[in-house]
Amino acid sequence: LRSTHGLFALHVRGDSMIDAQIADGDIALLRQDEPRPGQIVAALIDGASTLKRMVREGRRTFLRAENKLFRDLIPVESLTVQGVFVGLIGRGKR
Numbered sequence: 001l002r003s004t005h006g007l008f009a010l011h012v013r014g015d016s017m018i019d020a021q022i023a024d025g026d027i028a029l030l031r032q033d034e035p036r037p038g039q040i041v042a043a044l045i046d047g048a049s050t051l052k053r054m055v056r057e058g059r060r061t062f063l064r065a066e067n068k069l070f071r072d073l074i075p076v077e078s079l080t081v082q083g084v085f086v087g088l089i090g091r092g093k094r
Helices: none
Strands: 006-011 027-030 039-043 047-055 060-064 079-091
Touching: 006 047, 027 039, 039 060, 047 079, 060 079
Parallel strands: none
Antiparallel strands: 006 027, 027 079, 039 047, 039 079, 047 060
16 A cells, blocks of 8 residues: 555455455455445444445445355445545455
């Protein structure tokens, strides 16, 4: 990473992103940036914070887990992307 401006880290809890090799206990590195569909993002969706893949179908934007046991998260009220995933410090069990 060239610059730490806008960079932050989140402690990952749960296994919703395990198929993207992001495990419970890992540290996700994110940058405050404009997200593009298909990127993994930290987002606030209807008041809850989560790490998921951003999907856009037509005008609809929603979040998708990288674990088939989890359903898509479709915002009822709001979806605010807080940062775009740029790296990982692997500390969790795989």
